[in-house]
Amino acid sequence: MQAEQAARVLMPVEAEAYVEALETLTIKDIGTDRWLKQHEYIEKLNMQAIISASTNEDEFVKEFLVSYDKIPVLIHELLAVEVWTQKIFSLLVRMDFQPSSTIPVYTVLYHEATIINLLETIMYHKDTCESAEDTMLDLLDYCYRKIVDLIARSPDHEETEDVETAPNIREFVEHPTTFEDLKKQQRALDFDVAVKAVTILRYITDHLDSLPLSTTHRLLNTHNIPILLVQLIENCPWTREGNGRLRKYVDGRWQEVPPEDRMRLTKIEGQVWIALYNVLMGPSCQQKYEYNDYNKNQVLKVRGYLHEVLLDQFPHLAELQRYLEHLSMMEAPPARKDLVLEQVPEVRERILQENKGKWEALAKHQVRTVFNPSTEQLKELSKRWAVTYNLDLLESMLVDPPKCAVCGQPASKRCSRCQNEWYCRRECQVNHWYKHKKACDLMAAPKSAQS
Numbered sequence: 001m002q003a004e005q006a007a008r009v010l011m012p013v014e015a016e017a018y019v020e021a022l023e024t025l026t027i028k029d030i031g032t033d034r035w036l037k038q039h040e041y042i043e044k045l046n047m048q049a050i051i052s053a054s055t056n057e058d059e060f061v062k063e064f065l066v067s068y069d070k071i072p073v074l075i076h077e078l079l080a081v082e083v084w085t086q087k088i089f090s091l092l093v094r095m096d097f098q099p100s101s102t103i104p105v106y107t108v109l110y111h112e113a114t115i116i117n118l119l120e121t122i123m124y125h126k127d128t129c130e131s132a133e134d135t136m137l138d139l140l141d142y143c144y145r146k147i148v149d150l151i152a153r154s155p156d157h158e159e160t161e162d163v164e165t166a167p168n169i170r171e172f173v174e175h176p177t178t179f180e181d182l183k184k185q186q187r188a189l190d191f192d193v194a195v196k197a198v199t200i201l202r203y204i205t206d207h208l209d210s211l212p213l214s215t216t217h218r219l220l221n222t223h224n225i226p227i228l229l230v231q232l233i234e235n236c237p238w239t240r241e242g243n244g245r246l247r248k249y250v251d252g253r254w255q256e257v258p259p260e261d262r263m264r265l266t267k268i269e270g271q272v273w274i275a276l277y278n279v280l281m282g283p284s285c286q287q288k289y290e291y292n293d294y295n296k297n298q299v300l301k302v303r304g305y306l307h308e309v310l311l312d313q314f315p316h317l318a319e320l321q322r323y324l325e326h327l328s329m330m331e332a333p334p335a336r337k338d339l340v341l342e343q344v345p346e347v348r349e350r351i352l353q354e355n356k357g358k359w360e361a362l363a364k365h366q367v368r369t370v371f372n373p374s375t376e377q378l379k380e381l382s383k384r385w386a387v388t389y390n391l392d393l394l395e396s397m398l399v400d401p402p403k404c405a406v407c408g409q410p411a412s413k414r415c416s417r418c419q420n421e422w423y424c425r426r427e428c429q430v431n432h433w434y435k436h437k438k439a440c441d442l443m444a445a446p447k448s449a450q451s
Contacts, residue, residue, distance in 0.1 A: 009048040012060045018045055019064040024076045027355050028362060030084050030108055031370030039111050040384065042074070046118040053121050062122040071128060072135040078115045079138060079348045081108060085186070087355070091363040092371070093183060099372040102182045104381070109186050113193055120196045129207040136215055137345040140204060143197040144223045150194035150237050151228070192252060195238060195268055201225070202271040205278035208285070214343040220279065220289045227298045229276040233305055238268055263309045270314070276302070277320050291327075300328055406432050 010018070018041040029035045049061040065071055085108075092105070099105065119139075122128045132139060205225075208216050219225045238249035246257045250266050257264075265273070279285050280299065289295075306321045355362065373381065404411040404424040411422035413429065421436055423429040 009044050009051065010061075012058075012064075015045060015048060015061050016064050019061070019068050019070055022068075022070050022073045024073055025080065027080060027084055027088070027351065028365070030081070030088075031104060031366055036107070036381075036384065038077075039107065039114070042077070042111075042118060043114050046114050046121070049118055049121045053124075059122070059125075062125060062128060065122065066127050066131045069131065071131045072133060074115055074119060075132060075135040075139050075142075076347050078112060078119070079142060080351055081112045081115070082142065083348065083351050083355075084108060085112065087359045088363050088366065089186070091360060092367070093179075095363065095367070097367060097371070098179060099367075100375075101373060101378050102179055103378075104371050104373060105179075106182060106185065109182075109189055113189050113196075116193050116196045116200070120199050123200055123203045124206075126207050126210055129204065130210055134212075134343060135345075135347055136204070136211055137218060137343060138347040139200070140215060140218060140223070141345050141348070143201045143204070144225070144228070146190075146194040146197035147201065147228055147232065149190065150198075151231050151235055153191070153237055191249075195249060198232070198268060198275075199271050202275040202278070205275045205282075208278070208282060212343065216284060216288060220285060224295070226276065226279050226289065227295060229272055229279070230298050230302055232272050233276070233302060236269075238266070265310070265313050273310075273314055273317060277317060281320060281323060296327065300324060303328070404428050405436070 021041060022038065025035055025038065045061050045065075049059065051057075052059045052061060065074070089105070089109070129136065204211070204215070204219070208219070240247045240254070246262055247254045248257050248266050249255075249268065279289070291299075303321070303324050306317060306324075311318055311321070403409065403422065405421050406428035407424060409424040411424045413423045413425070415421045415423075415429070415436070421432070423432070
């Protein structure tokens with residue numbers, strides 16, 4: 001029993017209370033104590049959901065979110081922070097805002113990654129997708145926007161090289177940065193969020209038969225997702241090649257791929273192929289997708305990628321290969337035109353309309369009230385972060401050992417004060433102390449108070 005409890009961030013009764021407390025908040029609430037409390041709830045629910053899914057245990061977080069009808073709340077919060085980033089954060093950048101600490105702003109940016117990570121974990125299940133109800137259209141539009149942005153990124157563009165991997169909140173606290181660095185890290189976060197949006201899109205295509213007809217129509221004809229997926233296969237934004245090296249984005253970080261594994265599909269590449277298979281081979285999709293000349297020519301480009309190595313890894317794609325060969329030699333049947341009273345997404349549009357013309361006033365208000373904390377306020381916030389972002393449990397589940405903060409070698413020694421930084425030897429710890437001291441003081445204070 002103790003071992004089972006040790007493998008949890010939350011007990012079921014705690015998770016139920018957190019889920020029940022989730023509510024839809026406004027743009028003006030972002031950054032306030034009320035919003036921070038909800039962010040803490042979602043962060044802990046996210047960590048517990050990951051642990052439950054990874055260990056094949058009871059996924060009680062997912063069950064509570066479905067039973068309390070909170071999936072629409074999560075989608076609303078996801079869209080709210082997306083709008084905040086587009087409207088408010090862009091104004092903060094133009095205002096040349098120089099806060100005493102960038103951590104409160106980064107917490108808001110990181111909130112989007114937390115929510116989409118939670119949705120990615122739980123939306124594998126059919127009942128989760130069904131419980132989204134009308135907000136599924138908003139989530140589909142969100143995924144479409146993120147994937148379009150992902151395709152628009154050039155793999156060798158300088159902004160993708162500024163920050164290899166977006167830091168989590170704990171890493172951000174340990175290594176404070178300037179507002180200029182924050183803009184680069186926001187782009188890295190955007191990339192990670194877009195990759196997760198691809199996985200969520202795949203889950204939506206898995207369960208199209210159980211979702212409203214408007215979802216299928218919007219996916220196929222409004223957004224033309226089949227062509228979007230073909231572009232992902234052609235552009236492959238999670239792959240970088242240069243100087244004789246190939247790197248791929250795997251499990252949230254860029255990793256060099258050895259020559260013998262170059263043709264092996266990563267998890268995200270597999271998600272794209274599964275989604276494409278679903279939207280081209282699903283009976284309802286074949287009936288509703290319109291194969292005009294452009295669509296047909298674009299879809300047929302996929303044939304060049306269906307080689308033997310890929311088919312060995314995904315044997316069921318042979319069926320897709322045969323379908324494309326037949327499609328190339330014949331006229332595609334016209335799409336069946338059903339009379340559909342199409343729903344339209346409402347959540348994001350409602351957020352935009354409620355705050356129309358108020359963006360500059362909201363930005364100035366949040367600068368005064370939440371994003372430029374005093375030293376005392378920052379200490380209070382650090383206490384909350386020390387409790388919320390206790391990732392020891394997740395670290396214990398990672399396959400890779402901790403890495404030294406100085407040289408990157410496998411590390412076995414840990415800072416005894418804050419318990420957050422790892423070193424391979426004492427010399428590295430001593431050399432790093434002048435950089436680590438400020439963050440160590442900030443993180444160690446609340447732990448000492450708790451003791």
